[in-house]
Amino acid sequence: MRNWARYLIFFQYIGTKYSGAAKGPPHQLVRKGVQDHLEDAIRRLRPVNPVSLYISSRTDTGVHALSNSAHFDLQRRGDKPPFTENVLVEALNFHLRTEQIRITSAHHVSDDFHARFHAQSRTYVYRVALGTPHHTELPLTDFNLCWNLCNTELDVGAMREAAALLVGTHDFSSFRAVSSDMASKNPVKTLDAVNIQPGSSFAHAHFHREIPLWELTFRSRSFLYKQVRRMTGALVAVGQGRLSVPQLKDVLQARDTLAYPQGLAAPPQGLFLTKVDYRETDLQLPHQMSEEQLPTSAP
The missing domain is CATH 3.30.70.580 (Pseudouridine synthase I, catalytic domain, N-terminal subdomain)
Known part of the structure; x- marks a missing residue:
């Protein structure tokens, strides 16, 4: 055996x-x-x-x-x-x-x-908590699990307009951080979706006050080094009025990591990898696959 x-x-x-x-x-x-x-x-x-x-x-x-x-x-x-x-x-x-x-x-x-x-796609979710100038104001269930901001509101409409510019196939050089393998990595990626939706604290039903929280969801087959955190930081800056939608477009079109504004990237603690997708047939052993499920030679 x-x-x-x-x-x-x-x-x-x-x-x-x-x-x-x-x-x-x-x-x-x-x-x-x-x-x-x-x-x-x-x-x-x-x-x-x-x-x-x-x-x-x-x-x-x-x-x-x-x-x-x-x-x-x-x-x-x-x-x-x-x-x-x-x-x-x-x-x-x-x-x-x-x-x-x-x-x-x-x-x-x-x-x-x-x-x-x-892997066919990867999905990341970034959590942003509002009205929390210091992380000690968060419930313990969210400590080190979100990005806490002083802002009580974000211009979500502008953020969604900016996010739409990122969807699709682009050279994302401006949104990758410098790394040792930059030269061997193709900066052209296809971003399948960016969604910005209300979220909630893990303790929202029990904490002494409500904390507004937003979730930014990104899906692509693959991402560049720190790409999600840089995209998140830029979108939040748009929501704060520190970066305009045309300015974000200029950063994307520059296709240069140095075009990304210094200090804008979101910190790591709010980021979650939530899903890695595979074809169902790839998760099965050959003897488990019926003839109908077996891949054909033609596309």
């Missing part, structure tokens, strides 16, 4: 104390990445093979996720069969119990599946 399998896992985390989703630098022993802890948990299952986790979406330091994903191979000793999906989730969560990281589901996938390259 085959004793190894490839798994896709979905996981959530509060990113406050982690250096991001990916592994932390080797010299950084205190603040590790979420991947470090996930790989430690997998090693505790005593696989025969070296553990390598491939994460679909590399969130930054302080950014959270309600649904990130990753794949890995696991070979068990001797003739032990692969873990069932439910047992794998329970076992990994047992070893992660001291961390703010939890596995939400697992899928046994085909040998050629890749968590990053098979």
